[in-house]
Amino acid sequence: MPEDPINASSKAVPQINLRRRLVNAAVTFAAVGAVILVLTPLVAIFGYLVYRGVGSVNWAFLTQTPKPVGEAGGGMANAIAGSAFILLLASLIGVPFGIGAGIYLAEYGRNRFGDAIRFTADVLNGVPSIVIGIVAYGIVVLTQGHFSALAGGVALSLMMIPTISRTTEEMLLLVPNSLREASYGLGISRWRTTLSITLRTATSGVITGVMLAFARVAGETAPLLFTAFGNQYWNYRIDQPTAALPLQIFTYAISPFDEWHRQAWAGALVLIVLIVVSVSAVRIAASRGMLKGAN
Amino acid sequence: MTGPKPVAGPQLAGQTSWASAIRLKDAGGQLADTVFYALVLFCALAILAVVGLVLDELVSKSQLSWHAFGFKFFLGQNWDPVNDQFGALPFIYGTVVSSLLALVLAVPLAIGVAVFTTEMSPRWLRGPLAFTTELLAAIPSVIYGLWAIFVLVPLLRQYVQPWLARYLGWTGLFEGPPYGIGMLAAGIILAIMIIPIISSITREVMTAVSQQQREGVLALGATRWEMIRMGVLRNARAGIMGGVILGLGRALGETMAVTMVIGNRPEIARSLFAPGYTMASVIANEFSEATGDLYLSALIEVGLALFLVTMVVNILAQLLVWSVTRGAPARTHA
Amino acid sequence: MTPEPGTEIGIQVDNLNAWFGKTQALQDISMNVAAKHATAIIGPSGCGKSTFVRCLNRMHETVRDARVTGRVRIGELEVYNGTPAVYVRRHVGMVFQKANPFPTMSIYDNVAAGLRLNGFSDRRKLDKIVENSLKMAVLWDEIKGDLRKKSGASLSGGQQQRLCIARALAVEPQVLLMDEPCSALDPISSGKIEDLIFQLKEHYTIVIVTHNMQQAARVAEYTGFFLLGRLIEFDKTEKIFTTPSEKRTEDYITGRFG
Numbered sequence: 107m108p109e110d111p112i113n114a115s116s117k118a119v120p121q122i123n124l125r126r127r128l129v130n131a132a133v134t135f136a137a138v139g140a141v142i143l144v145l146t147p148l149v150a151i152f153g154y155l156v157y158r159g160v161g162s163v164n165w166a167f168l169t170q171t172p173k174p175v176g177e178a179g180g181g182m183a184n185a186i187a188g189s190a191f192i193l194l195l196a197s198l199i200g201v202p203f204g205i206g207a208g209i210y211l212a213e214y215g216r217n218r219f220g221d222a223i224r225f226t227a228d229v230l231n232g233v234p235s236i237v238i239g240i241v242a243y244g245i246v247v248l249t250q251g252h253f254s255a256l257a258g259g260v261a262l263s264l265m266m267i268p269t270i271s272r273t274t275e276e277m278l279l280l281v282p283n284s285l286r287e288a289s290y291g292l293g294i295s296r297w298r299t300t301l302s303i304t305l306r307t308a309t310s311g312v313i314t315g316v317m318l319a320f321a322r323v324a325g326e327t328a329p330l331l332f333t334a335f336g337n338q339y340w341n342y343r344i345d346q347p348t349a350a351l352p353l354q355i356f357t358y359a360i361s362p363f364d365e366w367h368r369q370a371w372a373g374a375l376v377l378i379v380l381i382v383v384s385v386s387a388v389r390i391a392a393s394r395g396m397l398k399g400a401n
Numbered sequence: 402m403t404g405p406k407p408v409a410g411p412q413l414a415g416q417t418s419w420a421s422a423i424r425l426k427d428a429g430g431q432l433a434d435t436v437f438y439a440l441v442l443f444c445a446l447a448i449l450a451v452v453g454l455v456l457d458e459l460v461s462k463s464q465l466s467w468h469a470f471g472f473k474f475f476l477g478q479n480w481d482p483v484n485d486q487f488g489a490l491p492f493i494y495g496t497v498v499s500s501l502l503a504l505v506l507a508v509p510l511a512i513g514v515a516v517f518t519t520e521m522s523p524r525w526l527r528g529p530l531a532f533t534t535e536l537l538a539a540i541p542s543v544i545y546g547l548w549a550i551f552v553l554v555p556l557l558r559q560y561v562q563p564w565l566a567r568y569l570g571w572t573g574l575f576e577g578p579p580y581g582i583g584m585l586a587a588g589i590i591l592a593i594m595i596i597p598i599i600s601s602i603t604r605e606v607m608t609a610v611s612q613q614q615r616e617g618v619l620a621l622g623a624t625r626w627e628m629i630r631m632g633v634l635r636n637a638r639a640g641i642m643g644g645v646i647l648g649l650g651r652a653l654g655e656t657m658a659v660t661m662v663i664g665n666r667p668e669i670a671r672s673l674f675a676p677g678y679t680m681a682s683v684i685a686n687e688f689s690e691a692t693g694d695l696y697l698s699a700l701i702e703v704g705l706a707l708f709l710v711t712m713v714v715n716i717l718a719q720l721l722v723w724s725v726t727r728g729a730p731a732r733t734h735a
Numbered sequence: 736m737t738p739e740p741g742t743e744i745g746i747q748v749d750n751l752n753a754w755f756g757k758t759q760a761l762q763d764i765s766m767n768v769a770a771k772h773a774t775a776i777i778g779p780s781g782c783g784k785s786t787f788v789r790c791l792n793r794m795h796e797t798v799r800d801a802r803v804t805g806r807v808r809i810g811e812l813e814v815y816n817g818t819p820a821v822y823v824r825r826h827v828g829m830v831f832q833k834a835n836p837f838p839t840m841s842i843y844d845n846v847a848a849g850l851r852l853n854g855f856s857d858r859r860k861l862d863k864i865v866e867n868s869l870k871m872a873v874l875w876d877e878i879k880g881d882l883r884k885k886s887g888a889s890l891s892g893g894q895q896q897r898l899c900i901a902r903a904l905a906v907e908p909q910v911l912l913m914d915e916p917c918s919a920l921d922p923i924s925s926g927k928i929e930d931l932i933f934q935l936k937e938h939y940t941i942v943i944v945t946h947n948m949q950q951a952a953r954v955a956e957y958t959g960f961f962l963l964g965r966l967i968e969f970d971k972t973e974k975i976f977t978t979p980s981e982k983r984t985e986d987y988i989t990g991r992f993g
Contacts, residue, residue: 133629136513140513140514140517144510144534144537147537148537151540204444206440207448213441214441214442229452229715232715233654233708233712234653234681234708236654237707238455239688240684245458264451295431296437297436297437322539324541325539325540327542331685352541352543356546359551367551371551374547382536
């Protein structure tokens with residue numbers, strides 16, 4: 107007798123169903139396992155940073171320069187200040203060029219030439235930071251004859267420009283065209299429209315993009331290795347080698363001295379706190395609409 | 402098509418009553434528009450200029466080494482600055498092996514996390530999970546390295562490597578003294594570092610797959626995993642591949658964390674326990690101390706090779722990702 | 736049509752043609768728009784009515800590959816032929832289909848935008864102009880307390896559109912172009928705007944694009960019917976809607992297509 111197709115159903119295929127369900131369960135289990143495996147190092151890293159670093163981050167650490175090898179104490183104050191200095195230089199170059207390029211891409215660059223620039227920006231984003239360091243070495247250090255904060259700033263700005271230009275473009279494109287039209291309709295010229303209407307509406311997004319680029323380069327070490335080079339002392343001159351927090355962490359971490367290892371952890375904790383705080387602060391300010399601009 | 406008969410209309414230019422009350426600046430905006438355009442164009446061209454600069458610096462300053470060694474530079478195993486002998490093969494080997502090892506470890510985990518986040522996790526968990534993966538991406542390389550030296554390496558040395566040597570030593574991959582430091586450590590820390598980018602791109606392309614695709618497969622009676630496999634992953638294949646290759650590009654260029662744990666020995670060895678050297682690491686370690694023009698030029702040539710390789714890999718990855726997300730503006734991954 | 740004796744010409748259009756790239760959107764439009772009256776432009780979707788109106792203040796040019804030939808005069812001002820587009824737009828106000836107040840600006844700043852961003856900065860005069868414009872747009876009483884506190888985008892749809900009208904009026908144009916200003920609004924808000932047009936007619940030449948024939952009949956003295964880029968018929972509204980000369984006009988009016 108031919109099988110009744112309507113009632114035959116699961117009696118004929120219980121094994122297949124069970125196997126498929128087992129596979130489904132196994133995959134779910136594996137996925138959860140993956141999540142745990144991935145979150146573990148994250149927790150571990152932050153945990154160790156706090157565990158090994160918190161005891162060493164004290165007033166002395168934050169205000170003193172390194173002591174000579176072998177002596178206990180001292181701090182990374184010059185490295186923190188140096189990082190700030192180098193980042194300031196990088197921002198002075200990187201932010202205007204990045205936003206300018208972003209404006210071009212959004213408002214004038216909806217064509218093949220603009221695509222070429224977009225593509226190039228993405229390529230630039232993928233260049234290893236050590237290679238950027240080589241380039242900055244070639245154009246600044248060799249010209250000046252010595253390592254300098256400027257060289258470090260230039261290296262970091264080269265990394266900021268493509269990032270900022272893409273986020274700025276993205277934010278400007280989100281501004282509805284009806285606003286530009288309203289502005290043109292009032293007889294407002296194109297450049298005025300772009301700055302006072304379009305850019306102003308996108309302000310919070312653009313600033314967020316700048317801060318993210320800033321946070322990304324704040325932790326970079328490789329491009330500074332042979333540009334800013336590092337310095338044991340305070341430096342305010344743009345044309346002298348300068349200490350930087352990530353550099354200092356690196357130097358101390360690979361050294362054979364326990365005292366320096368301890369300070370490396372402290373420096374790492376300070377660095378990660380600064381990065382996380384600045385990114386979070388910007389995100390919170392943006393979502394609260396405290397940055398001028400439309401939601 | 403008729404209308405009122407033409408009769409002299411009101412004057413406009415500058416003589417009406419309102420014009421005296423409101424004196425608008427005349428339409429000299431033409432010049433300002435052009436200047437503005439020129440300024441932003443200049444900024445955009447700067448991007449082209451920078452890439453040109455990169456190429457120019459790398460190519461011109463590596464000429465010395467290129468002329469000295471030619472193509473054998475990339476095949477020679479002997480890196481001996483003292484005697485002006487420079488062979489870059491150990492670095493190429495080290496870069497490739499550490500990156501591939503990182504991929505082998507990272508890809509299943511990253512895809513697993515992405516699958517869980519997009520398809521399996523309860524809604525309230527999605528945001529926090531995505532956030533924490535992004536947080537991993539925000540940690541600077543040097544901090545990864547620091548943690549690797551003082552936490553990962555001792556772990557490897559004391560527990561993992563002896564275990565691997567005992568049970569998997571027959572593969573030939575786990576021989577030699579368990580220093581902790583070496584190719585294995587580099588591969589592991591690299592894996593942790595590239596998981597966020599692979600995961601976030603995978604998530605992005607998976608969410609780009611339309612809901613109809615999922616529902617279509619489910620309607621055929623598939624289990625959830627089967628739906629994910631056939632309805633989502635299959636469609637997002639190209640994009641996921643792109644994400645993986647992007648991760649590879651990132652691993653190839655990664656410098657600090659690798660430098661801190663790979664052992665910095667320019668030798669080729671089969672065992673993953675052995676110390677090694679990558680292209681990025683040798684530049685990081687030796688550039689500022691390089692004496693002699695040939696030494697420096699050789700290092701820059703290594704940098705040129707690194708640049709070209711990562712550029713090709715990244716372009717390939719971008720193309721693949723674009724093919725799925727239809728060329729939406731690229732998200733910057735912090 | 737018998738023209739009213741002494742009716743001034745507000746806008747004179749001669750042989751206007753417009754293209755988007757290779758597609759011709761307007762063919763040989765010629766008409767004389769009466770000054771200080773309201774003229775409605777009607778027609779089915781895609782007939783070119785929006786394009787026509789946007790050619791009057793050179794907004795059509797803001798689209799890529801847009802091209803225009805012909806002559807447009809507003810009073811003595813040549814809209815094309817040498818006059819900078821920005822100059823033309825400062826003398827012609829435009830209100831769009833969907834209200835587009837500047838979201839980052841307060842109500843006050845929105846109305847003052849056209850003046851401020853064109854270089855005008857006298858504070859006291861600005862206050863007066865903003866107040867007058869908002870009064871003319873019948874919005875003043877509703878928001879006078881929140882002038883600087885509320886953002887332009889926080890108002891209701893109808894209020895936003897009146898804000899846009901006030902913003903356009905603040906620069907004291909001669910002509911006010913309205914591109915389907917009520918299509919995104921509820922009937923009550925639409926009604927308020929129609930009342931407003933009645934009042935504005937005394938001071939401004941108004942051209943209003945509408946797909947709502949009843950609105951055209953209520954508001955405008957003259958009406959032009961467009962079809963497939965051509966001006967089919969242009970006459971007093973009464974005539975267009977009761978005894979149109981062209982069959983195509985009649986077909987549209989009676990709803991045979993559209």
